[in-house]
Amino acid sequence: MNKIDIRTVNVVQYIKPLREGGSLPAIVKADDEFLYVLKFRGAGQGKKALISELIGGEFARAIGLKVPELVFMNLDDTFSKTEPDEEIQDLLKFSVGLNLGLHFLSSAISYDPLISTVDSMTASKVVLLDSIISNIDRTAKNTNLLNWNKELWVIDNGASFYFHHNWENWKNHLSRTFPLIKDHVLLERAHSLAEAAEEIKVRLDQDKLAEVIALIPEEWLTSESDTMTPNEMRSAYMEYMNAKLSMINSLVKEAEDAR
Known part of the structure; x- marks a missing residue:
C-alpha cells in the first residue's frame, strides 16, 4: 500500500x-x-x-x-x-x-437511498467501517455520502469515535458493539458483510492503523480539559481499533440481524 x-x-x-x-x-x-x-x-x-x-x-x-x-x-x-x-x-x-x-467534488450530489445505486461490497464496507469507528451519522436523514462520476464517495466522518469526548470512560467502549447500525442508510444493500470483514482485516493491519493514527497533529491532541497525553491518546485510538477489529464477526452478525 x-x-x-x-x-x-x-x-x-x-x-x-x-x-x-x-x-x-x-x-x-x-x-x-x-x-x-x-x-x-x-x-x-x-x-x-x-x-x-x-x-x-x-x-x-x-x-x-x-x-x-x-x-x-x-x-x-x-x-x-x-x-x-x-x-x-x-x-x-x-x-x-x-x-x-x-x-471539493464539484457537481457531486448527495446519495439518495430511493434512487442512487451502490454495489453490495461497497455498501458492506461502509456499514462495517461505521460499526468499527462508531459513526452515528450515516442515516437516511443525513447520508454523508456523495455520488460523483457514477461512484459512491464517503465524506463526513466527524461524528465517529465518540468515546474520545470523555477520556475518563473510554475503555468502557472497547467491548461494545454498535446497535445504532440498525439506522444505517446502506444497511439494506449490505449483502457482502462477511466478505467485506475479511478484506477489512487484511487492509487494516497493525502498520496501517499505526500509520493513520500517527497522522493526527500533536496540537489536535492537546486541550486544557484532557488528562491524557497525546501519546496516551494515540495508544487509545490504536487499542480501540484493535478491539473493534477483533470483534468484527460480532459486528457482522449484529448488522445482519438488524437488516
Missing part, C-alpha cells in the same frame, strides 16, 4: 458557508488553486471532530472506499476581520491555525 502523504495548504479565500452542516463548514480556496470543504477546529465538537474526520477518512480509503483528498489547512486571522456575519466571524476567529479540508 502507498504511504499516506497529507499535504498542507493555506486558505486564501473564504467563499461561502455550507449551512446544511451543523458545524458550518465552508467552501474555501487554497493557495494550490483548488477548492475545499473546510472543517473548522473552532466548531462545536472542535478538534475531536477533525481527528474523527481525518482517521475515519483514511481508514475508509485504506479499505478501498472512495474518499476526497484530505488536506491540512492553515487559516490565518485576516478572514475573521472582514467577515460581516457574527457567527461566522467567531468561527473563523476560534479556528486560526491548523484545520482540515476535503477536496
Whole structure:
C-alpha cells in the first residue's frame, strides 16, 4: 500500500458557508488553486471532530472506499476581520491555525437511498467501517455520502469515535458493539458483510492503523480539559481499533440481524 502523504495548504479565500452542516463548514480556496470543504477546529465538537474526520477518512480509503483528498489547512486571522456575519466571524476567529479540508467534488450530489445505486461490497464496507469507528451519522436523514462520476464517495466522518469526548470512560467502549447500525442508510444493500470483514482485516493491519493514527497533529491532541497525553491518546485510538477489529464477526452478525 502507498504511504499516506497529507499535504498542507493555506486558505486564501473564504467563499461561502455550507449551512446544511451543523458545524458550518465552508467552501474555501487554497493557495494550490483548488477548492475545499473546510472543517473548522473552532466548531462545536472542535478538534475531536477533525481527528474523527481525518482517521475515519483514511481508514475508509485504506479499505478501498472512495474518499476526497484530505488536506491540512492553515487559516490565518485576516478572514475573521472582514467577515460581516457574527457567527461566522467567531468561527473563523476560534479556528486560526491548523484545520482540515476535503477536496471539493464539484457537481457531486448527495446519495439518495430511493434512487442512487451502490454495489453490495461497497455498501458492506461502509456499514462495517461505521460499526468499527462508531459513526452515528450515516442515516437516511443525513447520508454523508456523495455520488460523483457514477461512484459512491464517503465524506463526513466527524461524528465517529465518540468515546474520545470523555477520556475518563473510554475503555468502557472497547467491548461494545454498535446497535445504532440498525439506522444505517446502506444497511439494506449490505449483502457482502462477511466478505467485506475479511478484506477489512487484511487492509487494516497493525502498520496501517499505526500509520493513520500517527497522522493526527500533536496540537489536535492537546486541550486544557484532557488528562491524557497525546501519546496516551494515540495508544487509545490504536487499542480501540484493535478491539473493534477483533470483534468484527460480532459486528457482522449484529448488522445482519438488524437488516
